[in-house]
Amino acid sequence: MELEQLEENIYQIPKTGEMNKPARIYANDKLLKEIKNDDTLQQVKNMATLPGLEKFSIVMPDGHQGYGFPIGGVAAVNKENGVISPGGIGYDINCGVRVLKTDLTYEEIKGKEQQLANILYNKVPCGLGKGGYIDVDEDELDEILDKGMEWMLENDHATEEDLKHCEENGRLKCDPNKVPSDAKKRGIKQVGSLGSGNHFLEVQRVENVFNEEKAEAYGLEEEQILVMIHSGSRGLGHQTCTEYLREFEKNYPEIVENLPEKELIYAPLGDDLAQDYKNAMFAAANFAWANRQGITQAVRESLDTLFGDTEAELVYDVCHNIAKEETHEVDGEEKELLVHRKGATRAMPSGRPEVPEAYSEAGQPVLLPGSMGTSSYILSGGQKSLELSFGSTAHGAGRLKSRTQSKKDYRAADVQRELKRDQIFVKAASGETIEEEAPGSYKDIDEVIKVSDELGIGEKVVQMRPIVNVKG
């Protein structure tokens, strides 16, 4: 495949054939080599054929092959002749990350790691089919789909400060009636549940501060204990995606036929089906925010139980699987766009309306988890992200090996023992998950962060080190 280097960390596949625009890869040599190991480049090239695409299709430094779009894919389309593609959002609608800052220091939890792992594991429903922390009936679920975090606030599961520190204040305007009934059936018992796979709950310690000013704005300092939550819309989002994919395929046979790959299926934004999916997707996003809020409440209860009266305030909550309506400058003109981010995190710099008031100077916190054996980072949205990536950066380390390969290469007990040697305590519902998520299955997060920072799309603020990791 033809690939030209434009400048450091920026590669481009020129526009040829069916492509509407060029395709871009943001990576350094090491990550690019890994990206070349699967179909990611072909997929980012396929993305460039989307109708209404603006500027270029993009894959982030943590990119790897996915369903239709690669994970790490960003595609912005205009409202006039653009499309919406479920493969550009992902099965786990509003899969995302939130970080809580506590008033605890590492000194205070040292020696109690195992206890902490146990209590979190017992309090937060982990794995598949374990129920939710918050019980809701059908009417309440409909309200959650409509109001997201606002419902949590009204029902004493959230504070006003929580809402202020959440992307979109935890609510996107939508029509919850567009969520399939089978999706609701799955979601009703999953409000406040972690799930499985790469989802986790991690107690971390702030190890390095790179930008004192921004760290202070985010309320972070060295040795402070943070809690990172990575989860999404569970079975509800999955079912929603599945059913709309089926509808899209049924309704657009002529589109399917002309696609470079069937999984790239989309609907023209002007069509009712596109709007129905958008409404359902936004409702699932609201559900995911309520879900992460439910987990937050379980974490707060766990910390209070073990350490007495503690504070655990939301720093930020940001999704990395969603399409958003945003205004961006293209060729000197402000345009209304739909920005697909699939395994890519919004990273808005100061001055943008999306940035919460508390962070208007520092820019939006960007939360990037590493693997369970490596660092995670908090970045700030960089000015260059508007020019290079429609206000986006990577979403984490990114997989290096498939789940199947990982299960062949690792034994759960060995992984767990090695991590414990590094003072990282892992508690999981299933050994298979530990194997799938072994640190060796992931790319080097430090390299991903380096590319983001050097490009100026997301800039380093703090680095965290894992202490306790709880997963499905």
Next chain:
DNA sequence: ATGTTC
């Protein structure tokens, strides 16, 4: 990612 191959 997922009541993990409705």
